[in-house]
Amino acid sequence: MSGPLAGLRVLDLSSVVVGPVCTGVLAEQGAEVIKLESPDGDLLRKLGGKGRTPGMAGKFLNFNRGKRSICLDLKHPRAKAVLARIAARCDILVTNIRPDAQKRLGVDAATMAEKLPRLIHCSIVGFRTDGPYAGKPAYDTVIQGVSGIAGCFEASTGEPRYVPMLVADHVCGLIAAQQIGFALYRREKTGRGESLEIPMFENMAAFVLQEHLGPMSFRPALGPPGDQRVLSPEARPLKTADGFIAVSANTDAQAHGFFRAIGRPELIEDPRFANVAARTAHTRDYFALRATALVGRTTAEWLELFTRHDVPAMPYNTIESLLTDPHLRATGMVREEEHPTEGATFAIGAPNILSGGMAPTLPAAQRLGAAGPDLLAEAGLSAQEITDLARDGALIQPEETT
Amino acid sequence: MSGPLAGLRVLDLSSVVVGPVCTGVLAEQGAEVIKLESPDGDLLRKLGGKGRTPGMAGKFLNFNRGKRSICLDLKHPRAKAVLARIAARCDILVTNIRPDAQKRLGVDAATMAEKLPRLIHCSIVGFRTDGPYAGKPAYDTVIQGVSGIAGCFEASTGEPRYVPMLVADHVCGLIAAQQIGFALYRREKTGRGESLEIPMFENMAAFVLQEHLGPMSFRPALGPPGDQRVLSPEARPLKTADGFIAVSANTDAQAHGFFRAIGRPELIEDPRFANVAARTAHTRDYFALRATALVGRTTAEWLELFTRHDVPAMPYNTIESLLTDPHLRATGMVREEEHPTEGATFAIGAPNILSGGMAPTLPAAQRLGAAGPDLLAEAGLSAQEITDLARDGALIQPEETT
Numbered sequence: 001m002s003g004p005l006a007g008l009r010v011l012d013l014s015s016v017v018v019g020p021v022c023t024g025v026l027a028e029q030g031a032e033v034i035k036l037e038s039p040d041g042d043l044l045r046k047l048g049g050k051g052r053t054p055g056m057a058g059k060f061l062n063f064n065r066g067k068r069s070i071c072l073d074l075k076h077p078r079a080k081a082v083l084a085r086i087a088a089r090c091d092i093l094v095t096n097i098r099p100d101a102q103k104r105l106g107v108d109a110a111t112m113a114e115k116l117p118r119l120i121h122c123s124i125v126g127f128r129t130d131g132p133y134a135g136k137p138a139y140d141t142v143i144q145g146v147s148g149i150a151g152c153f154e155a156s157t158g159e160p161r162y163v164p165m166l167v168a169d170h171v172c173g174l175i176a177a178q179q180i181g182f183a184l185y186r187r188e189k190t191g192r193g194e195s196l197e198i199p200m201f202e203n204m205a206a207f208v209l210q211e212h213l214g215p216m217s218f219r220p221a222l223g224p225p226g227d228q229r230v231l232s233p234e235a236r237p238l239k240t241a242d243g244f245i246a247v248s249a250n251t252d253a254q255a256h257g258f259f260r261a262i263g264r265p266e267l268i269e270d271p272r273f274a275n276v277a278a279r280t281a282h283t284r285d286y287f288a289l290r291a292t293a294l295v296g297r298t299t300a301e302w303l304e305l306f307t308r309h310d311v312p313a314m315p316y317n318t319i320e321s322l323l324t325d326p327h328l329r330a331t332g333m334v335r336e337e338e339h340p341t342e343g344a345t346f347a348i349g350a351p352n353i354l355s356g357g358m359a360p361t362l363p364a365a366q367r368l369g370a371a372g373p374d375l376l377a378e379a380g381l382s383a384q385e386i387t388d389l390a391r392d393g394a395l396i397q398p399e400e401t402t
Numbered sequence: 403m404s405g406p407l408a409g410l411r412v413l414d415l416s417s418v419v420v421g422p423v424c425t426g427v428l429a430e431q432g433a434e435v436i437k438l439e440s441p442d443g444d445l446l447r448k449l450g451g452k453g454r455t456p457g458m459a460g461k462f463l464n465f466n467r468g469k470r471s472i473c474l475d476l477k478h479p480r481a482k483a484v485l486a487r488i489a490a491r492c493d494i495l496v497t498n499i500r501p502d503a504q505k506r507l508g509v510d511a512a513t514m515a516e517k518l519p520r521l522i523h524c525s526i527v528g529f530r531t532d533g534p535y536a537g538k539p540a541y542d543t544v545i546q547g548v549s550g551i552a553g554c555f556e557a558s559t560g561e562p563r564y565v566p567m568l569v570a571d572h573v574c575g576l577i578a579a580q581q582i583g584f585a586l587y588r589r590e591k592t593g594r595g596e597s598l599e600i601p602m603f604e605n606m607a608a609f610v611l612q613e614h615l616g617p618m619s620f621r622p623a624l625g626p627p628g629d630q631r632v633l634s635p636e637a638r639p640l641k642t643a644d645g646f647i648a649v650s651a652n653t654d655a656q657a658h659g660f661f662r663a664i665g666r667p668e669l670i671e672d673p674r675f676a677n678v679a680a681r682t683a684h685t686r687d688y689f690a691l692r693a694t695a696l697v698g699r700t701t702a703e704w705l706e707l708f709t710r711h712d713v714p715a716m717p718y719n720t721i722e723s724l725l726t727d728p729h730l731r732a733t734g735m736v737r738e739e740e741h742p743t744e745g746a747t748f749a750i751g752a753p754n755i756l757s758g759g760m761a762p763t764l765p766a767a768q769r770l771g772a773a774g775p776d777l778l779a780e781a782g783l784s785a786q787e788i789t790d791l792a793r794d795g796a797l798i799q800p801e802e803t804t
Contacts, residue, residue, distance in 0.1 A: 004588035021612075029584050047678070049616040050624040058619035059629060062612040109757070128755065131733040137650075137714035145639045145648020146716035148724050149567075153638075155721060156566040160639040160646050163565050164558040164632055165551075165613045174576055179754050181583025182431050186406035186758055188590035194758030202735050202753035205724055209736070209750050210423075210464040211567045212721045214451040217460035219738065219746040222452040225721040227461060236555075236563040237547045244562050246547020248539075276449070312539035314548035319557060319614045319627040322550050322607055331533040333604050334611070336621065344621040348611045351604035352581050353530065355511070356588055356596030 003030025003359030008184070010034065011087050012067060013095040013107060015042040017140070017166050018124050018200065020063040021173025023094050026180065027066035028350045030359035034086060034375060035067040038074065039396050041368040052342050055368050061339070062348055066362030070376075071369030074105060076394035083107070085379045088116060091193075092180055096124040099135070109195035120183045121195040124176050128199040138200055143168035147204035152212060156231040171207065172200045229280065234287030237316045242298045244316035247290070247306065252276060255286075257309035261302075262293045339364045367398045405432025405761030410586070412436065413489050414469060415497040415509060417444040419542070419568050420526050420602065422465040423575025425496050428582065429468035430752045432761035436488060436777060437469040440476065441798050443770040454744050457770050463741070464750055468764030472778075473771030476507060478796035485509070487781045490518060493595075494582055498526040501537070511597035522585045523597040526578050530601040540602055545570035549606035554614060558633040573609065574602045631682065636689030639718045642701045646718035649692070649708065654678060657688075659711035663704075664695045741766045769800045 008031040012023040020035075020042070027033045035042075041055055042064070048057030070086070072079045084106075087093060093112060095102060102108040102123065109121040126138020144150050144162045153161040176198045183194055211230070215223035229235070229250075237244035249258040252275050259267040267273050267289075272282040279286045294302055299315060306313035317325060323346060328334040337347035342364075350358065372395055376386045389395040410433040414425040422437075422444070429435045437444075443457055444466070450459030472488070474481045486508075489495060495514060497504060504510040504525065511523040528540020546552050546564045555563040578600045585596055613632070617625035631637070631652075639646035651660040654677055661669040669675050669691075674684040681688045696704055701717060708715040719727060725748060730736040739749035744766070752760065774797055778788045791797040 004584040025580065047682075049629060050620075052620060052624070058616040058624070059613070061619055062615055127729060128733050128753075130755075131729040133716075133729040136716065139650035139652070139714050141637065142648045142650045142714050142716050145646070145718045146727075148719045148721050150639050150646075150648070150718060151720040151723075152566045160718060162637045162639075163569075164554045164637065165610070166632060167565075167569070170609060170613065171573060171576065174573065174580060175754070178427065178576060178580035178583055179756065181580055181587060182406040183756065183758065185583060185586040185590065188587065190758070192758065194756060196757070197755040199753055199755075201729070202733065202751075205719075205727070205730055205735060206750050206753050207572060208567070208721060209724055211461070211572065213464055213725075213748065213750070214460040216722065216725065217463055217747050218452075218454060218744070219748065222454070222460070227451060230568060231566050235543065235566065236561070237552050244547070244552075246544045246552070248541035248544045250541070280449075312541050312544050314535075314538065314544045316547045316552060316562060317550045317607075318553040319550050319610060320618065321553075322611060323615075323618065325548075325607070327529060327533040327535040327603070328607055331530050331604065333607060342620070345619050346615065346621065348608050348615070349604075351530075351601055351608050352577070353532075353599040353601075354581065354585065354596055355598070356585065356592070356594065 001357040001360070003028070004354065004356065006030035006359065008032070008092065009090045010092045010094060011036065011090040013093065013097055014124070015096070016044050017063060017169035018173045018176070019094055019096040020044070021170055022122070022124070022176035022180070023067060024063055024065065025174065025177035026092065027362055028359060031092070033067040034090070035064065035069045036083065036086070037069055037071050037368055039071060041071070045368065056342050056365070061342070061345065061365045064365035065347070067365065068371035068375060069366040069369055070372040071396040073394055073396060076392065078389060078392065079394040080106065082376065082381070082389065082394065085381070086375065087112065089379060090119065092120045092122065094122045094124070094176065094180070099123065099125065099129060113193070113195065117192055118187065119193040120180055120187065121193070122176055122180055122198060123195065124172060124198045124200070126199065127201045129197065133201065140166040140169045143200045143204055147201055148208035149204060152208060152231070155212070155226050156235070157233045168200055168204050172198060172203050175203055229283055232283050232287050234284070234291050238290055238294045240294045240299045240302055241296060245294060245299045245302050245313055246316050247311060247313040249311050250276070254311050255279060257306070257311040258290070261305045261309040261311060337364065341367055369396050369398045372397055403759040403762070405430070406756065406758065408432035408761065410434070410494065411492045412494045412496060413492040414438065415495065415499055416526070417498070418446050419465060419571035420575045420578070421496055421498040422446070423572055424524070424526070424578035424582070425469060426465055426467065427576065427579035428494065429764055430761060433494070435469040436492070437466065437471045438485065438488070439471055439473045439770055441473060443473065447770065458744050458767070463744070463747065463767045466767035467749070469767065470773035470777060471768040471771055472774040473798040475796055475798060478794065480791060480794065481796040482508065484778065484783070484791065484796065487783070488777065489514065491781060492521065494522045494524065496524045496526070496578065501525065501527065501531060515595070515597065519594060520589065521595040522582055522589065523595070524578055524582055524600060525597065526574060526600045526602070528601065529603045531599065535603065542568040542571045545602045545606055549603055550610035551606060554610060554633070557614070557628050558637070559635045570602055570606050574600060574605050577605055631685055634685050634689050636686070636693050640692055640696045642696045642704055643698060644700045647696060647701045647704050647715055648718050649713060649715040651713050652678070656713050657681060659708070659713040660692070663707045663711040663713060739766065743769055771798050771800045774799055
């Protein structure tokens with residue numbers, strides 16, 4: 001069995017999160033991903049928190065499974081020719097290098113398209129190059145601030161805040177992989193590659209506007225923006241006697257089940273809560289009631305009661321408790337794995353099931369430059385050429401890196 | 403010019419957010435999307451906030467651009483045969499109907515594959531069907547609670563909270579479209595369709611774990627989980643004299659530029675802040691310093707200063723202010739549009755640029771059942787058959803809906 005992208009080769013000129021998420025998805029679907037790194041390596045190797053050996057931070061491991069690392073010093077005059085030879089063998093190039101730096105390296109879409117008309121060139125940028133913010137530097141938090149994500153928190157709790165994840169990077173990396181899939185499909189029809197520009201700001205602004213423009217979609221506005229149910233400051237897991245629980249009770253049947261489960265069936269007749277329209281008009285009261293309703297029993301007791309009353313509810317997980325979640329363990333989404341160079345680790349599995357075949361379990365993330373000599377040999381370089389490149393400092397091998 | 407999915411037809415048996423996001427992406431890329439609705443219509447038509455006419459809430463409009471609506475009463479004995487005729491013309495079927503209900507309707511993957519071997523069947527579920535949570539009801543907040551998204555907030559501020567967007571629904575809809583693209587590519591190679599299972603829990607748990615497992619990726623753990631910089635409770639837009647600003651100053655050059663811009667160059671030599679390692683060890687101090695550093699000048703003044711000192715910074719946008727953002731207006735991401743039935747509206751554009759051609763601007767979201775008779779005629783039904791179906795209540799036409 002193999003994944004849908006088996007047989008495709010990806011040149012990954014990206015680092016940190018947005019690009020590596022994209023190429024991680026492509027690897028998960030069976031593509032061969034060649035991760036080209038500078039002598040410093042992907043910044044996440046060091047910035048990704050503690051590791052057992054230098055350059056192998058936990059966060060780096062989890063975003064770079066299934067990729068082959070080659071380390072080239074592109075400042076070296078002979079390294080650019082090597083890059084060109086590798087690129088010539090690839091179907092897809094993914095980069096989050098800024099457009100002007102892409103040009104200096106000769107890996108911009110126009111330059112590549114001349115030599116490689118079948119290449120799909122995916123450039124992830126902060127801002128679309130056809131608007132006034134073109135070329136502005138983009139980092140996840142800057143994008144969260146300018147795209148309205150932090151603004152959703154202000155609309156909810158009164159205080160702008162970032163989602164405590166690199167959500168703009170992560171989502172845009174998923175979107176880049178998505179758009180590459182569509183371009184691959186088109187290439188089968190036309191025989192031609194193309195270039196894709198994936199702008200983080202536009203994608204995240206569209207995300208926020210679709211969610212929350214609401215009554216302001218009309219001119220003049222029919223009311224303030226925002227889905228008030230989603231923006232309620234009480235939209236959070238509910239406190240139980242021994243922790244928290246995630247409950248959703250939005251339809252009438254669910255809300256009525258909730259009232260029965262908490263031993264207050266009289267609320268079914270309460271005009272504030274009797275139906276969806278009433279509860280929407282009294283969101284604050286309804287959420288406030290829910291916030292304190294569950295402190296008298298344990299999470300396990302509530303889960304049983306809610307199951308009995310057909311109220312959707314699940315245990316609340318912390319980051320830690322995901323590791324022992326019975327469903328994630330049973331499906332292999334969280335598994336224990338011996339990393340070839342880093343020892344005992346947890347590995348995160350592939351979430352989606354494709355009946356047409358899935359890629360085998362991906363090998364673990366590599367140390368900087370680990371696949372360099374192999375990749376050059378596969379690209380047709382002789383053993384002598386590879387030795388020379390290493391001696392001249394154009395190719396950096398893992399023994400030399402820290 | 404046309405999008406990469408031009409010529410493909412999608413049967414959309416989904417509602418609310420996760421499925422409509424998926425089929426919205428497919429429409430944006432040029433596919434014809436047939437949105438089949440029950441007589442009540444997609445729940446979001448009513449639950450999506452205020453609209454000018456019943457069933458046309460703002461939120462519904464923004465998730466359903468470019469789709470053709472047909473309204474069938476599938477409880478009617480003749481409606482199922484009509485559904486089968488429409489499905490037979492489609493390349494892709496997307497549904498978030500629960501697996502057991504799919505079987506009752508005869509639209510589950512196994513049943514469809516027998517008749518339509520080239521169909522790509524995409525079933526979006528809460529939990530993978532090969533684990534103990536299979537079949538549990540899934541709603542966005544329940545998924546946010548069980549997948550650790552709310553847990554990230556606890557790790558940050560001490561209080562579990564949901565992202566004030568339907569982020570699990572929205573992200574999994576994007577992923578569903580991504581996986582469909584890969585299956586389309588494979589179908590070109592093999593000639594065969596396949597079935598996809600897109601589980602929300604697994605996808606969001608993987609999202610959280612990749613971001614934050616960090617030092618707990620190792621066994622035994624090298625430390626508590628979480629990227630502490632991202633989890634800092636001070637990770638938020640900074641207050642200025644007249645609002646907020648989004649600033650990122652993580653590299654040494656950026657941090658030093660920040661210190662110069664705020665008129666405190668002596669901090670460059672401060673051992674707590676001199677380099678990345680020092681600032682990571684003193685994240686709390688560094689973020690606290692930043693939190694109050696900008697209250698003396700306006701956002702516009704800071705943007706100019708930060709540009710001069712090469713510090714990445716952008717204006718902070720609320721949901722409202724996105725509508726007047728100069729870049730979004732210039733790129734057509736936000737534009738004014740006369741909706742054919744709902745009057746003056748704002749429309750949200752397509753973010754990504756594909757050099758191989760993009761779909762024309764999508765038509766606006768339709769009223770319930772608006773394209774029903776046309777779609778049936780295209781499926782080969784005679785005018786008499788369509789009239790009969792309408793008379794018998796199997797086909798609901800827009801005049802009859804509210």
